[in-house]
Structure formats: structure tokens, C-alpha cells
Amino acid sequence: MSEETETVEDLVERAEAYLHETSLTPEEYEALKGSVAELSPIFSADRAYFVLGSYGQPEIRRLQLVKDRLNRRPDAYAFLMVDIRSEWVNTYLKFRLLADYTDYIVGVAEHAQGGFLVEQGYFTALEEYFAKTHVCQREYDGIDPDDIETGVDVENPYSGMQTAIFEMLEDHGRLYRWTTEEDLVECVDNIP
Numbered sequence: 579m580s581e582e583t584e585t586v587e588d589l590v591e592r593a594e595a596y597l598h599e600t601s602l603t604p605e606e607y608e609a610l611k612g613s614v615a616e617l618s619p620i621f622s623a624d625r626a627y628f629v630l631g632s633y634g635q636p637e638i639r640r641l642q643l644v645k646d647r648l649n650r651r652p653d654a655y656a657f658l659m660v661d662i663r664s665e666w667v668n669t670y671l672k673f674r675l676l677a678d679y680t681d682y683i684v685g686v687a688e689h690a691q692g693g694f695l696v697e698q699g700y701f702t703a704l705e706e707y708f709a710k711t712h713v714c715q716r717e718y719d720g721i722d723p724d725d726i727e728t729g730v731d732v733e734n735p736y737s738g739m740q741t742a743i744f745e746m747l748e749d750h751g752r753l754y755r756w757t758t759e760e761d762l763v764e765c766v767d768n769i770p
Contacts, residue, residue: 586611589675596674609666616662620679623655627769628676631686632693633660636727640762644686644714647766656684673697677707684769685713686762687744689730690737698743712752714765715744721757 589610593602602610620626627648631641641658648656659669659676666672677683683701685694701711718732726732736744747753754765 586614589614589617592675592678593671596671597668603667606667606671613662613666617676617679619655619657620676624653625651625655625682625770626680627654627656627682627684628680629656629658629684629686630694630697632688632691632728634692634728637686637688637693640688640759641686643759643762644684644766647763648684648769673700681710682769683707683711684766685711686716687713687736687740688716689728689735690740691728691730695737695740698740702743702746708746711747712754712769713744713747714754714756714762716762717755717757719757 590602590607593606593610594600627645629641629645629648631637631644633641645656645658648654659673662672662676677697677700685698685701687693687698701708701713716735718726718730718735721732723732744753754768756762756765
């Protein structure tokens, strides 16, 4: 059996487990088969980083910055969920499989307005994800509200649920704070 066949079977087995007794549709099965080639950098890199955050403007630019900085490391592969382009109908399933196979989950948190809020819940609900999660949390102290491009409420940028997750990550030394993009680059340097 080839390595690709084993990988496809492993993906299918995991996918079906995550679908809670629901079988993959033929389209979902074909999408998984087609995605194996796209996932090969994750399997072959010494360190794979799954970078999460808001895809809004200008937040996506900062996600790309984090991805770029991580990809400068020798034998590292960093990617965004959108970089894996196969026709995945079920983005929950796509997230779970990508998170399973990566070495590090890196969140870039700027606010509670969309982005990766659901995924943040998985960080704490599933120990295997929590153990490999690092988050760069934006702080707004000292920033002129007119200089913030996202329209975030600087007095209350995060939900109570996010704040609790940030506290847990901080207790484990995996929360990094940033204000400017230069600070964000320094945060990335702290990630293994």
C-alpha cells in the first residue's frame, strides 16, 4: 500500500469519526482524496504551523505576516486554512483535520468580531489542540482609536469567553501580546 493510500484512509477514518456516525458523501470523499497532495507539506515539514485569525481587511494582512515569518524558519511550513483549496464543503471537518496534522496552532486575535471564535473554543475543549496552541493577542492601550482600522471597541475588544481562554494560555506561557505589527513580529519569534 502506498503512503498516499494510507494517508487517504487515515483522513477518511478521522473524518468519519468527526462526523458522529454520519458517512462521508461521495463528494466529500473525493475532496479528501484530492486534498492529500495539498496536505503533503504538512506531513513533510519538521514543523507545521496552522495560522488562524480574521480574514477581514486589514486583519488578513497580519495573518499573512505571521505566516511569512514562520515560513522563514528552516524546515517549517506555515499556512492559513484558505491556503488548502480543495473543495471542502464542511469547513468544520477541514479545520479539525488540519489541526490534527499540524504541530502548532497559531492564533492572531484582534477582537471578538468573527475571525476564529469557534476555533478558540476547540483550543480549550480538546487537550491535544490546547497543548499545541499559541496565541498572539492584540492590545489597544496607548493606540489612538482613529488609528485602528478594524472598528473594534478598544474598551472591550474581546468576549468573556476569549478572555478566559487567553488567561489559560498565559498560565501555560503560550500567550503573547502585541500592539503594532512590529510587536506582532516579536510575538512570532516567541513561538517554538
